[in-house]
Amino acid sequence: MKVGILTGGGDCPGLNAVIRAVVRRAHQRAHDVVGVREGWRGLVEGRFQPLGPREVTGLLPRGGTILGTSRTNPYKTDAVDAVLRNFQEEGLGALVAIGGEDTLGVAARLHAEHDFPVVGVPKTIDNDLSATDYTFGFDTAVFICVEAIDRLHTTAESHNRVMVVEVMGRHTGWIAVMSGIAGGADMVLIPEHPISIEEACADLRRRHERGKDFSIVVVSEGYELDGADPEAGELDEFGHVRLSERGVGARLAQEIEERTGYETRVTVLGHVQRGGSPTPRDRVLATRYGLKAGDLVHEGRFGRMAALHGDAIVDVSLAEATAELKTVPQDWYDVARAFFG
Numbered sequence: 315m316k317v318g319i320l321t322g323g324g325d326c327p328g329l330n331a332v333i334r335a336v337v338r339r340a341h342q343r344a345h346d347v348v349g350v351r352e353g354w355r356g357l358v359e360g361r362f363q364p365l366g367p368r369e370v371t372g373l374l375p376r377g378g379t380i381l382g383t384s385r386t387n388p389y390k391t392d393a394v395d396a397v398l399r400n401f402q403e404e405g406l407g408a409l410v411a412i413g414g415e416d417t418l419g420v421a422a423r424l425h426a427e428h429d430f431p432v433v434g435v436p437k438t439i440d441n442d443l444s445a446t447d448y449t450f451g452f453d454t455a456v457f458i459c460v461e462a463i464d465r466l467h468t469t470a471e472s473h474n475r476v477m478v479v480e481v482m483g484r485h486t487g488w489i490a491v492m493s494g495i496a497g498g499a500d501m502v503l504i505p506e507h508p509i510s511i512e513e514a515c516a517d518l519r520r521r522h523e524r525g526k527d528f529s530i531v532v533v534s535e536g537y538e539l540d541g542a543d544p545e546a547g548e549l550d551e552f553g554h555v556r557l558s559e560r561g562v563g564a565r566l567a568q569e570i571e572e573r574t575g576y577e578t579r580v581t582v583l584g585h586v587q588r589g590g591s592p593t594p595r596d597r598v599l600a601t602r603y604g605l606k607a608g609d610l611v612h613e614g615r616f617g618r619m620a621a622l623h624g625d626a627i628v629d630v631s632l633a634e635a636t637a638e639l640k641t642v643p644q645d646w647y648d649v650a651r652a653f654f655g
């Protein structure tokens with residue numbers, strides 16, 4: 315069988331490690347693999363690239379995706395027929411779609427509506443996909459944020475400043491909570507468990523009254539500042555508001571300085587969180603997901619997604635995985651909160 319593979323949505327470290335594992339497993343099972351260029355756009359436009367064992371040599375530590383990616387959604391551009399036609403004309407028998415909620419949402423729908431032979435692999439630095447404990451890319455993003463927080467600690471301490479660190483995560487606060495816990499943040503603000511600016515400032519004042527004269531505040535880009543319009547901003551191709559454009563970190567820093575009188579600076583980590591080489595944990599997870607996806611294809615178990623449950627790689631339905639966002643539960647937030655104030 316000829317198996318297609320695509321990477322869709324925002325890139326993240328570990329995509330190439332999955333591609334490598336899928337190709338290696340497919341070859342062990344006597345299947346050929348072809349790369350689909352730039353996510354669903356490649357199937358809409360019929361753009362493919364050869365992908366054999368030679369092409370995946372050296373890919374394990376490499377960030378980004380050698381296939382390119384996009385947020386093209388064939389359901390939004392009336393291009394589902396083109397996807398089905400190009401898939402057939404290329405002689406493909408199966409597709410491995412590596413993506414987050416949006417890319418896999420398209421896969422789930424194609425499978426449900428057209429019996430499309432697709433399996434999914436859960437990717438996103440946001441870690442917001444249901445039905446899996448972790449997505450690959452998340453660990454690397456957290457690692458990068460923690461390194462930044464550690465560095466900001468020393469300069470914050472030297473200048474007696476409040477440092478606001480804005481991290482990604484879209485509508486969930488996984489990156490903020492995990493990097494806040496690991497980086498020893500004094501305040502973490504996330505969309506799921508909103509604390510008002512006044513409460514946050516009260517905690518900072520309390521901390522400073524007990525002798526600390528600097529603080530680290532981690533804020534998720536999706537945190538809603540009092541009075542801000544959550545729907546305001548430009549949309550991306552999947553129809554999401556571009557949260558980075560709202561500048562929550564900068565506005566929060568200004569509010570903190572005005573309300574407390576503490577000198578405050580902001581650092582927006584941005585796309586640095588998605589760049590570079592995956593951590594060992596993400597390399598291992600991506601590799602295990604890739605092998606599982608190869609097995610699912612070989613066994614003809616379509617409409618499924620590789621997932622992590624505890625320490626085991628299992629498979630779940632794509633429909634289940636994309637039904638709702640996985641948000642940060644209270645008990646995780648409480649771990650971060652134990653160190654506020």
Ligand code: F6P
Nearest residue numbers: 324438439440482483484550557
């Ligand atoms: O979903 C991954 C993510 O990095 C989000 O955390 C962020 O909101 C978004 O993508 C940024 O998208 P873009 O790369 O289009 O700016």
